[in-house]
Amino acid sequence: MNKLPLIFVGAFLTFLSAWIGLVAYPTLNLGDLQPLPDEETGGFLPPTTSGSAVAGQKVYASSGCVYCHSQQVRWSPLSTDIAKGLGARQTVARDYLREKVTYLGTMRTGPDLSNIGVRQPDANWHHQHLFEPQTITDWSIMPSYRYLYKTRKIVGQPSEDAVQGLRGPNAPKPGYEVVPTEDAKNLVAYLLSLKRNYKLPEAPEPTEP
């Protein structure tokens, strides 16, 4: 192989073949996937999400949640994801239409979050958990996200936003309260929006788990 043009053309074509298959094809096909009309509510599937939840995606990214938490339920019987309760059905391409960036993830150091909004619908629980995870689950290795919260002295009436029922070494002293920053509120709104339990024709629930 002493001809540079030969090496160039070969390297170009082999690479191009995969570029067409793995980049151009998904971009063209999945890139203009549309939501389905929801006949029951008159809305769409997947449902539209609030502005706060969209803003929360950025906090999810900047905090690096994706490095420990996946957001995908694999199909049965390839995996036991459904049997282990990660979701009632597998997740499919259309489920990610509302995501600016899809955080499919490659690690399950922590549990999968595809349906965390179904499993834990309580915002205060999420705030307690993010503030000091070990006060909820003592064996958890999730780091604290206290930097998304402010501890401040209660002046007059306690704040409506204040996180309730905090325990542990960093819990506020009497006369003090912990309030979430905008980032923390948005992050929790995003987590609560993670509910892939609506019905899509392309993803039927398996009849036997």
Next chain:
Amino acid sequence: MNQPSLLSSLHPATEPDTLDSTDRAKIDASTRLPVLLFFGSAIFWLLLGSFLGLLSAWKMTNPWLLDSMGWLTFGRLRPAHLNAVAYGWAAPAAIGVGLWLTARLCRIPLLHSKLLVSAAIIWNLGILVGICGILIGDGRSIEWLEFPAYSTPILFVSYALIGIWTIIMFRFRKPGHIYVSQWYLFAAFLWFPWLYATANILLVWQPVQGPAQGAINWWYAHNVLGLWFTPIGLASAYYFIPKVIGRPIHSYYLSILGFWSLALFYSWNGLHHLIGGPFPAWLISASVVASLMMFIPVITTAINHHMTMQGHFEALKWSPTLRFTVFGAVAYTVVSLQGSSMAIPSLNTITHFTDYTIGHAHLGLYAFFTMMMFGAMYYIVPRLVGWEWPSASMIRWHFWLSAVGIILMVSALTLGGLLQGLALYDVKSTFRSSLEFATPFRYLRGVSGFVLMAGQIIFAILFIQMLLKLGTPKKGPALLGKPDDATV
């Protein structure tokens, strides 16, 4: 030296000018400044990046560690670690070795080294901005593409300069044989900008709709290893193994087969990271098949290197370059076969989402690529600074700390990952047990990080001694086995 100007070098009407000097020393000397700049900065980022990795490793076992500051949270340290070692260490090391090999194999002194010096400075600026961006919370959380959108254009400018330089070098090379290392270098320098541009445009600058992103993400992330780091690592092995033992590569035809099968199959591998994920089944199947087909280039290259070494394994005792390079070449075979096996869906369903994958990544980037780069540097640096490595025993320490450290790390992550994966798979097992199975192995991994860093610090000290020409002048090169009577 009468160099053509930058414009005339690029102008298509210019006839390639064959230069008189074929003197190897002269060529080596011409690469001195840019290559040392790339190597020096690479070693700096290796130390810093490894430290970030070590800190993230210990945070996994001790989550309370430095947990009150946002910029030191695990979710930022981990991508900062990956990007610092991948783009701060591995890429500049690859570029440095690539430049030096290109100059030697094109048989001409470096043309327009100012392009490269600027490229090295701009590249490091881009890395610095990118790492700080991740730590202050601007990271994108797209694996392997975490750098914020404001830092990647800097890297592009730098890479454009390197690309232009590569074209010029190949254009003005001495006519004649194109050596196998050059195929890999040429292809890698062509593929990387294509990869990086596609991924940045479609995922960072003008993101495509969510459902399509995962495919592009993993096409990129797998190919940046397979079609950028791997070819340069192999180019290095194809050059240094025959060079040190003084005999040609075993088979020219195996080299050809290895190269083309790698180009074809590796590029299709990416979607094995998404088995079971929300993508068309045929795409994922294509990647699984391509991953298994990787047996062909891997076995071919392994046979070719082994047969070249046949009868010369003695040289491993004394040559630092060969010792690191052969360690890297063996690791390449192991990591590639392991990678192919991990694409088999029934195994993947266990190992996916666990520390097993992290072990695989370190086997590839450290045991294969980093060791290969260390080996190349042990050969190249003395020829650039005109000074021999000051201490054979420090090189020995560097080798053994690296070898023991990485074997410990990969074994711990592999075993821990398997147990973790089995617990995650077993319907009767709880999530808690997946964590508890992995924990002791994560402590071991944390320990192995210290061992690796100790080796790196020794190497950094050696490198600084070389730059400053410290130690007593030596008659011959620093050899490992026979330190006193070496005359080779």
